[in-house]
Every structure is written in C-alpha cells, then in structure tokens.
Amino acid sequence: MYCQGVTNRDRLLESTRALLWERGYIGASPAAIQQRAKVGQGSMYHHFDGKRGLAVEALTTTAQDIRLRAEAALDRPGPALDRVVAYLRVEREALRGCPVGRMAFDPDVVADDALRGPVEGYFSWLTERLRQLLEEARTAEQIAPHLAPADVSVAVVATIQGGYVLARALQDPSAMSAALDGVIALLTGGKG
Amino acid sequence: MYCQGVTNRDRLLESTRALLWERGYIGASPAAIQQRAKVGQGSMYHHFDGKRGLAVEALTTTAQDIRLRAEAALDRPGPALDRVVAYLRVEREALRGCPVGRMAFDPDVVADDALRGPVEGYFSWLTERLRQLLEEARTAEQIAPHLAPADVSVAVVATIQGGYVLARALQDPSAMSAALDGVIALLTGGKG
DNA sequence: GTCTATATACCGATAGAC
DNA sequence: GTCTATCGGTATATAGAC
Known part of the structure; x- marks a missing residue:
C-alpha cells in the first residue's frame, strides 16, 4: 500500500534480521522475534509461514544491503586497485561480526x-x-603479474571474514584493523 | 588410573568435542552428548557439573590439539618463511570449519x-x-621490509579462518585452497 | 558410578475467538 | 490482522534407587 508507515510485517523482519545477526538461526526463537518486534504470535504466523520463511526473507534483505554497501566502494571512479583498497577500508563493526558470513557456521x-x-x-x-577488479589492476600493472586474481580475490574476502572471527575471539576490534592493514600492505607493496 | 582404557568420562569428552564442532555450544545438547557417548544422564552429571563444565574441558583439549598440529609445521627446521607457508599448507577439513574458530560466533x-x-x-x-617468524623472515629479507609482521601475521590467520567461512558458505572446499594460494602468492612474491 | 523418574522452562507451531 | 490459549516436543538439570 501507499504511504503505509511501518507495518507489523516490517517490524518482524527487522527484528528477525537483528536476532539472526546476534544469535544465528538456532538462537533466533519466534518468541524473541515477536517480543523484539512488539507483536503477538498470531501476527507473525499470519504474515509468515514460520520461522524459516521469515529467516529466508530476512537473510535475503541483509545480503542485498551489504552488497549495496560493497558496490558503493567498488564502483567508485579511479584505478581498480584503489577501489579494492577502498572496499577494504569500509567501516565495519568488527565485534558484531558479518551478518551474512556468520550464517556459514549454522x-x-x-x-x-x-x-x-x-x-x-x-x-x-x-x-x-573483486576478481574482475584485480584482473584490471594486473593489466594496469598495479599488482604483480604473478598474482592470480581468482586466488587473491578469495584471499581478500577471507581476510575480512577471518578478521571478524579474530576480533570476536579476542574481543578486540583491532584484530580486524590489523588483518586489513596486513592484506593492504601485501596487495599494494607499501604504496597503499 | 593406570591402563584404564576408555572410560565414560573420556567418551563424554569426545562426544562433546565432536558436537561442539558440528553444532556449536547452543546446538550441543546434553541429551545428544549422552546419546553419542552411549552413556546415561546420571553418568554425565556425576563426572561433570553440567554442559558448561563439559564444554570448557572439551574446548581446552581441542585448542591444545590444534595448537600441537600448528607447532608441528611452524617448528620444523628451515627458513622462517618456508615454515609459515608449510603451516598454510597443512591439511584442513574446509567444509567442517575450524573447531576453535567457529566458537567465536556463539x-x-x-x-x-x-x-x-x-x-x-x-x-x-x-x-x-607467526609474528615472530615473519619478523625473522623480514630480517632475512625473505619478505619485503615494508611488511609489518604484527599486521601480516593477523592477516594470515584471518585468511585461514575466512577460508573456512567461504568454503562452508559456498559448500566448496576449493574456496579454502584459493584463499591459501592467494595469500601464499602475496607473501612469497610468486616464489612459494 | 550408573540408572530411571521427574521437574521447570522454552521451542516452534496451531486453533479459534474477536 | 491480531490476540490468547493450548499443544507436543526438547533443553538442562535434579532426585533418589541400585
């Protein structure tokens, strides 16, 4: 509907997204979802077929969100390698973890x-x-020719995801910064 | 006691370690632990004060185990950088995830x-x-002088942990290999 | 040391009134 | 669309017999 404001359905989705991030799929109970959304049981089971359907829609939205954030850094003008580094420097809540990556352990x-x-x-x-951009960077001689974009791109994403793991394990957000600084130095040869 | 064979206590710890790896702390229920160990309720609550105490001891053992595995690669003779690469090439069950790292999201x-x-x-x-070894590698001019060992060591560990995340998310163990190949190429300059 | 029985709470979902 | 009542199942632990 037009100009509808925040519906119960919206509140349920928001609540589910937050709980999935904090506690994962197992830990996100319908009761907690309803309580956080300030909505009763009936409303939830009216709008969704259950916890699973709610989670599918919530995860889809969350993945879309962080993809848009990544695109904002990756699609800016400038040299390819600079854009990869800009993406690595995007602000992240290290102690909260990646809302998408954390699902891989559930x-x-x-x-x-x-x-x-x-x-x-x-x-x-x-x-x-990232592979495309690194390919471009290699063609432009911004990274060494021996670096395989298909491998380095995966290593870059892994560094970010592992940065979340370390920051949470050590309860110290600087683990994320260190991991990112390390991979940026490796990529740019000290020129980044 | 001497020459005791496998006790119920041992079986409970083994069972807990396996379930923590597979399903995390939330997902490892006492009932499942007992069933897998083929032991009754009473036995478990006789030997341990509950799920938490069992998990603390299980996690301690698991962390010790994988530390010993890491030391086997890191403490071998040879140039420092070779030992770091040897550690990166240690065999890993990418689809199962790291039994210690996965706890960071619980x-x-x-x-x-x-x-x-x-x-x-x-x-x-x-x-x-790893920081010590990379310091040594830098002194020996095996890695570039601009690389900060404190950052690169964290990046190396993060790449492994992120490799697990990606392998599980994509359900493809080759994501781990790609991440490791990528970081090895970045570290060794194509000479690894 | 190990067993079965029991207890209290929460899980995820359904029923049916309004 | 939303509510409350209710359900069968499981989580985690305790009690007490043997």
Whole structure:
C-alpha cells in the first residue's frame, strides 16, 4: 500500500534480521522475534509461514544491503586497485561480526538451500567482482603479474571474514584493523 | 588410573568435542552428548557439573590439539618463511570449519570468559608465533621490509579462518585452497 | 558410578475467538 | 490482522534407587 508507515510485517523482519545477526538461526526463537518486534504470535504466523520463511526473507534483505554497501566502494571512479583498497577500508563493526558470513557456521542454514542461497549468492558475487577488479589492476600493472586474481580475490574476502572471527575471539576490534592493514600492505607493496 | 582404557568420562569428552564442532555450544545438547557417548544422564552429571563444565574441558583439549598440529609445521627446521607457508599448507577439513574458530560466533561462548578462554588463548598464541617468524623472515629479507609482521601475521590467520567461512558458505572446499594460494602468492612474491 | 523418574522452562507451531 | 490459549516436543538439570 501507499504511504503505509511501518507495518507489523516490517517490524518482524527487522527484528528477525537483528536476532539472526546476534544469535544465528538456532538462537533466533519466534518468541524473541515477536517480543523484539512488539507483536503477538498470531501476527507473525499470519504474515509468515514460520520461522524459516521469515529467516529466508530476512537473510535475503541483509545480503542485498551489504552488497549495496560493497558496490558503493567498488564502483567508485579511479584505478581498480584503489577501489579494492577502498572496499577494504569500509567501516565495519568488527565485534558484531558479518551478518551474512556468520550464517556459514549454522548447520541448519548450511543444510537448507533456501537459507543458504542468499549467503552463497553474496559471496559468489563479491569474489567475482573483486576478481574482475584485480584482473584490471594486473593489466594496469598495479599488482604483480604473478598474482592470480581468482586466488587473491578469495584471499581478500577471507581476510575480512577471518578478521571478524579474530576480533570476536579476542574481543578486540583491532584484530580486524590489523588483518586489513596486513592484506593492504601485501596487495599494494607499501604504496597503499 | 593406570591402563584404564576408555572410560565414560573420556567418551563424554569426545562426544562433546565432536558436537561442539558440528553444532556449536547452543546446538550441543546434553541429551545428544549422552546419546553419542552411549552413556546415561546420571553418568554425565556425576563426572561433570553440567554442559558448561563439559564444554570448557572439551574446548581446552581441542585448542591444545590444534595448537600441537600448528607447532608441528611452524617448528620444523628451515627458513622462517618456508615454515609459515608449510603451516598454510597443512591439511584442513574446509567444509567442517575450524573447531576453535567457529566458537567465536556463539554468543554464549563469547560472553563467558571460561568458555572463550581456550579460543582466545589459541589465537593469541598463533598470531604471536607467526609474528615472530615473519619478523625473522623480514630480517632475512625473505619478505619485503615494508611488511609489518604484527599486521601480516593477523592477516594470515584471518585468511585461514575466512577460508573456512567461504568454503562452508559456498559448500566448496576449493574456496579454502584459493584463499591459501592467494595469500601464499602475496607473501612469497610468486616464489612459494 | 550408573540408572530411571521427574521437574521447570522454552521451542516452534496451531486453533479459534474477536 | 491480531490476540490468547493450548499443544507436543526438547533443553538442562535434579532426585533418589541400585
């Protein structure tokens, strides 16, 4: 509908996105979702077929969101390598973890194609986009010719995801900064 | 006791370690632990004060185990950089994830110092050990002088942990290989 | 040391009134 | 569309017999 304001459905989705990020699929109980959304049981089961359907839609939206954030850095004008570095320097909440990457450890998510779809889609897109840019950077002689874009792009994404793991394990956001500084130095040869 | 064979206590610990790896702390229920160990309720609550105590001991053992595996690669003879690369090439079950790193996303683990202790201890030790080796490699001019060992060591560990995330998200173990090949190429300048 | 029985809470979903 | 009542199942732990 036009000009509708925030509906119960919206509130349920927001609540689910937040709880999936904080506690994962197993930890996001319908009761907690409803409570956070300030909505009753009936409303939730009216708008969605259950926890799973809610989670599929929530994850799809979250993956889309962070893809747009990545594109904002990757699609800016300038040399290809600068754009990769700009993406690495995007602000991240290291202690909260990646709202998409954290789902990879939830066995219920990994085992369910509908739940894993948005997760796989995001990482497939991101690694491929970075591969293109690194290919471009290599052609422009911004990175060494021996560096395989298909491998380095995956290493870049892995560094970010691992940065979240370390920051949370050590309860120290500077682990993320160190990981990113390390990979930027490796990529740019000290010129970044 | 001497020559005791496998006790119920041992079986409970093994079972807990496996379930923590597969399903995390939230997903490892006492009932499942007992069933897998082929042990009754009473036995479990006789040997341990509950799920938490069991998990603390299980995680401590697991962290110790993978530390020993890492040391086997890092402490071999030869140039420092070769040993770092040897560690990166250690065999890993990419689709299962890291039994220690995966705990970083479990909010109940992160919030509990006794549970997080082994996780933090492992990563603190590993990044520090790699930092020493990279310092040595830099002194020996095996890596470029502009590379800060404190950052690159964290980036190396992050690449491994992120490799697990990507392999699971894409359900493809080659994501781990690609990430490792990428970071090895960045480190060695194509000579690795 | 190990077992079965029991307890309290929460999980995820359904039923049916309004 | 939203609410409350209710359900069968599971999570985590305790009690007490043997």
